[in-house]
Amino acid sequence: MTMNKAVVEIRNVDFAYDDILVLKDITLTIEEGNFLGIVGPNGSGKTTLLKLILGLIHPLRGSVRVFGQAPERARHSIGYVPQHAEIDSSFPISVMDVVLIGRLGKAPLIGRYRKIDREMAEEALKEVEIYEFRDHRFGTLSGGQKQRVLMARALVGKPEMLLLDEPTVSIDGRVEQDIYELLKRLNEKATIILVSHDLGFISTYVNRVACVNRSLVCNPTEHVTSDVIEACYGGPVHMIKHKCEL
Amino acid sequence: MFEFIHVLQSQAFMQNAVIVGLLASVACGVMGTYVVTRRIVFISGGISHTVLGGMGAAYYYGFNPIHGAFVLAIISALLIGFVSLRYHQHEDTLIGALWAVGMAVGILFIYKTPGYNVDLMSYLFGNILMVKRESMLFVACLDLVIILLVIVFYKRFLAVCFDEEYTRLQGVSVESTYLLLLCLVAVTVVMLIQVVGIILVIALLTLPAATARYFASSLGKMMILASLFGAVFTTSGLVISYKQDLPSGATIIVVAGLAYIMATALKGLISRFRSYDKK
Numbered sequence: 001m002t003m004n005k006a007v008v009e010i011r012n013v014d015f016a017y018d019d020i021l022v023l024k025d026i027t028l029t030i031e032e033g034n035f036l037g038i039v040g041p042n043g044s045g046k047t048t049l050l051k052l053i054l055g056l057i058h059p060l061r062g063s064v065r066v067f068g069q070a071p072e073r074a075r076h077s078i079g080y081v082p083q084h085a086e087i088d089s090s091f092p093i094s095v096m097d098v099v100l101i102g103r104l105g106k107a108p109l110i111g112r113y114r115k116i117d118r119e120m121a122e123e124a125l126k127e128v129e130i131y132e133f134r135d136h137r138f139g140t141l142s143g144g145q146k147q148r149v150l151m152a153r154a155l156v157g158k159p160e161m162l163l164l165d166e167p168t169v170s171i172d173g174r175v176e177q178d179i180y181e182l183l184k185r186l187n188e189k190a191t192i193i194l195v196s197h198d199l200g201f202i203s204t205y206v207n208r209v210a211c212v213n214r215s216l217v218c219n220p221t222e223h224v225t226s227d228v229i230e231a232c233y234g235g236p237v238h239m240i241k242h243k244c245e246l
Numbered sequence: 247m248f249e250f251i252h253v254l255q256s257q258a259f260m261q262n263a264v265i266v267g268l269l270a271s272v273a274c275g276v277m278g279t280y281v282v283t284r285r286i287v288f289i290s291g292g293i294s295h296t297v298l299g300g301m302g303a304a305y306y307y308g309f310n311p312i313h314g315a316f317v318l319a320i321i322s323a324l325l326i327g328f329v330s331l332r333y334h335q336h337e338d339t340l341i342g343a344l345w346a347v348g349m350a351v352g353i354l355f356i357y358k359t360p361g362y363n364v365d366l367m368s369y370l371f372g373n374i375l376m377v378k379r380e381s382m383l384f385v386a387c388l389d390l391v392i393i394l395l396v397i398v399f400y401k402r403f404l405a406v407c408f409d410e411e412y413t414r415l416q417g418v419s420v421e422s423t424y425l426l427l428l429c430l431v432a433v434t435v436v437m438l439i440q441v442v443g444i445i446l447v448i449a450l451l452t453l454p455a456a457t458a459r460y461f462a463s464s465l466g467k468m469m470i471l472a473s474l475f476g477a478v479f480t481t482s483g484l485v486i487s488y489k490q491d492l493p494s495g496a497t498i499i500v501v502a503g504l505a506y507i508m509a510t511a512l513k514g515l516i517s518r519f520r521s522y523d524k525k
Binding site for chain 2: 056075080082090093100102104105112153
């Protein structure tokens, strides 16, 4: 295996919400072209780890570097896909307008979006195969469709790295598979970091797995065996039988 | 109805009332849309009640109470906005404190003002029939400012209301956009206080927009529809209050509330029929 350029370097990071330590002594390097799955039980600090990489929160101790820079400075190279369930589905907004938010930082400060912004949004919608829904109201879409729209919003900025938070939560199995196939295709161009509480399915797609439960339980360069997963989840997990190819 | 039109033609006070009601509907529809979709109803309530302190102080020192309200509305919007962005967990405590302290200060000032204090009730519950020509101009100017700023910053306001976190990731200053939005809400609150008073203002800010949300597919359409609803509610409220000899502010709010309940029921029925169709 050749050593690729490190795109994310997390060194000895601690993070706490108020006085509760959520992440403890995390060290993790993610290389260019990786498809990394971050797994762990609910409340284990997976989303917190994503937010540290995005620079939305800052570590108590240790350092986070993204593309060799402070996370805030690297944001324009990152596409972020939050959990669709956390987005207000009663909000009156069209699919196209959701995707255009991904161009907000590059569009002019005042007035409307430019033609180029709209064209790029359309292109992103086509890439995730949801273009025909561009005029629909976002809240009326199904979970899988919403997920694709949020992926289009992340792709419209032409990111070098994609971060996804539970992309398949509350989505049925067949659609889930479609989304992973899409991600596999996107992985040819971008590094992907994906958070999931369910390792069973993702292990067939990702090429590295990191298990988080406050601390990084398994070293992602080792083989992920069921023993390691059990150590991470704190008990036998019958669903997780896949052996991860690394 | 004919009687009302006759009064409208002959009486300046009724003309003023209808025109101010219509002008205020524009701001109430546009800003109410943001208040409802961004879920800052409680913040708006905090601003509107705090304002009594400014009105009382202005009244005591012999200024126009509406100008006092204007100054305090902006101050409280900035203060609440700052705390809500920085120390989110203390937001509702601060709003509650400002809400009550603002009103208490206002009442103390009004109590200490020499003379007969007839104005307190009209501050609290509004008296649109008392509005003067010059406040019509004031309301029209504020409308213009609000519409201009909303057109200029439309895509930013939309992004901040829909997904604040993602907007921040775009490198856009969420703080300044949010504070500007709250200041515009504050301006609208002051405008609407003249129509329905401090206590009822929150209903006029939210009910037309909440009703419009059932039928609108975009923020822009929701604003237009909410403004139309606002105009219908204020005007029909005025007609009914005149006919039945009722307080105008309270009548307007009851009309708006009934319309909202009917719209909610209608929407529920429609979606139930749709789900039957699917089966």
